[in-house]
Amino acid sequence: MTQNGILQIAVYFLIILAIAKPMGVFMANLFEGRKTLLHPALRPLEKFIYRLIGIDETTEQRWTQYTAALLAFSIFSFLFVYLLQRLQGILPLNPQGFGAGQVTPDLAFNTAVSFVTNTNWQSYSGESTLSYLVQMAALTVQNFASAAAGIAVAIALTRGFARQQVNSLGNFWVDLTRGIVYILLPISLVAALILCSQGVIQNFHAYTVAKTVEGAKQVIAQGPVASQEAIKMLGTNGGGFFGANSAHPFENPTPLINLFQMFLIFVIPAGLTYTFGVMVGDRRQGWTLFSACAAMFLIGAFACYWAEQKGNPTLAKLGVETNATSTQMGGNMEGKETRFGIAASALFATVTTDASCGAVNGMHDSYTPLGGLVPLFNIQTGEVIFGGVGAGLYGILLYAIVAVFIAGLMVGRTPEYVGKKIEQKEVKMAMIALVATAFSILVFAAISSIIPFASPTKDAKGQPVAHSYWNPPGPATANLNNSGAHGFSELLYAYTSGTGNNGSAFQGINTNTPWYNLTMGLAMLIGRFLFLIPLLAAAGALANKRKVAETLGTLPTHGPLFVSLLVGTVILVGALTFFPALALGPIVEHYLMQDGKLFSLLLFPIWS
């Protein structure tokens, strides 16, 4: 690791530390109905929206209504995104003439689920699949909507802790609207202009045909990128306009913009930890959550950076320089961009998976085994290290519930968190969320590891016919780009990313087949809704309770002791659940790499 690399990570962290409080206060004011400095400009738009959709902003909802509103909204969003994709061929803003042929029903299903659940897993490559209209009116819209929905749920859960003896958690439509009008839209607008000023493109032109210096033809993809890029990072969505995502120079042209993109990922999640403190009336609680996240973030960032800078010993033997010098960065540069080098790439990989963003500025598939383990484990623990917008806060609160429950068992007292007794219902709901996501990751990865698809049969003339709609004939693992332990990591990462609503990938795997599109889609639905509905149920129960007074026997849920307990819980639960799977993937691959072992792609037997 170089001094300069360490400095980049440190400076980034200090920026996040500095923004957490102002952002947190702003959001607390907004969601508690106080005036903010944006109100004079944006309040008319907010009121106009309520009038148009026909809701009364003073009505509050019980947790069941709140959840129903969220589900209804998600279902319509899904249908809308699905239809727009299938109909792109007859709709405008489509200079490249993409049609339904590029977007099969299973792909359209996967993409619609993916963007509605804030996952933004992409089985397709944007520049060769989707029209500008779909990118904007379907995908960009969901970048806003799914992010705002996540914030709404986090705020509702926070209200569960903050309020007492009431039935209501707020109004979903109001929370959704405020998130979009006051937070996501204004910041995105400014961010998009900053991005464009540094080279991110923003136009509706057809692709440009260039004649290169050596006389070859180069077709340069175009599109309204900056507007999507801004909300893609801010809403921790992560779905790139182009296949290469934030590694593409048109999405992320300079190291400065790279830093800015990482800032956009964490700005809302870091702020929300503080918002939580303000809303429950004890700011130390917010800082405690922030500190736990910060500790885990720094461990991950440095671990990933260390592993990547050490590089690949097998390639070093071929004469590749893996040590950093003043004129080149060394390390593992496969899949990384020159302008970012090792440190800014490893940091980005850590940040994007701490949060449920999933944008990548380098290809995680080509990371060293331990460097790739960091993002994988980050997602598996539920992306609670600041986490996705909203999703991070409700995720870490889930762990806080589990942590006080474990502590309560140790001392034999009813656990309490921020003045609320944590009882059977809350713990049950937290466990449902944890088990559902673990189940989705492990079971889907296990099935895809072993499932074979139908062998070709012969038609009347005795000619073989490939007969598998779901996947090409043969094992599902034939879709991988790597074999051996790394191939398994590719598969595990895919379902981890889907379930965790992250969207980053070990991109070598081809998931654009009905089998993968469908199972990945299910994983995303489980990861989003079986995580968020139990927590809303818990929030409903919590809001009903009275706050209990703090006594000498109360376990303080602020300070270093609780930070350690919380971090310990996150890491322990993650390790206990996923260690066997990780051992088969990145961990064993690490030792194989040290040994210089290489794997060729297995050629699977072709049935005749």
Place this chain on the structure above:
Amino acid sequence: MLKQLVPAVRMTVLLTVLTGLVYPSVVTGLCQLFFRTQANGSLIMKDGQVIGSSLLGQNFTKPEYFHPRPSAAGNDGYDPTASQGSNLGPTSQKLYDRVKAAAAQFRKENPDYTGPIPADALTASGSGLDPEITVANAEIQATRVAKARGLSTSHVEHLIASLTQDRDLGFLGEPRVNVLKLNLELDNQFTKR
């Protein structure tokens, strides 16, 4: 649930208009107004013809030009309609073979250099469109380029130094040289032999 259906439909339509059409159109308008060059892809023109973008790499194979990094975008590399990395893992035989071949090629093209080869010269970038190489990589290639053009190496090295972009704000990212700009400047200043 039924009561929420009407607002759900209306909200979906409204957001589509607001964030799907108005927002990107406003951004497009402002970007085209204030940052026209950047918004349109930082294109480089020569004799009325687009010859590339300063942000995107393109293939160079002739000895008198600096060569970019290996690329996995499209069949021939540097295809902006198929941006991607190789996605080969560290224990991949295919990666090993590719790097080995690239190392042999690099040594053949730059016979005067015998030290360890900078990592960027042998590895494919994440986008497959990386426009830049490291300073070390450029300096090694300088000898070859100078010879092919009949120039002194110091001339070419001087040019590299003048086009080297330092870390952003002095500490972000890595120092780097834009291959297309460097090659255009070469053609500009020194005629090909």
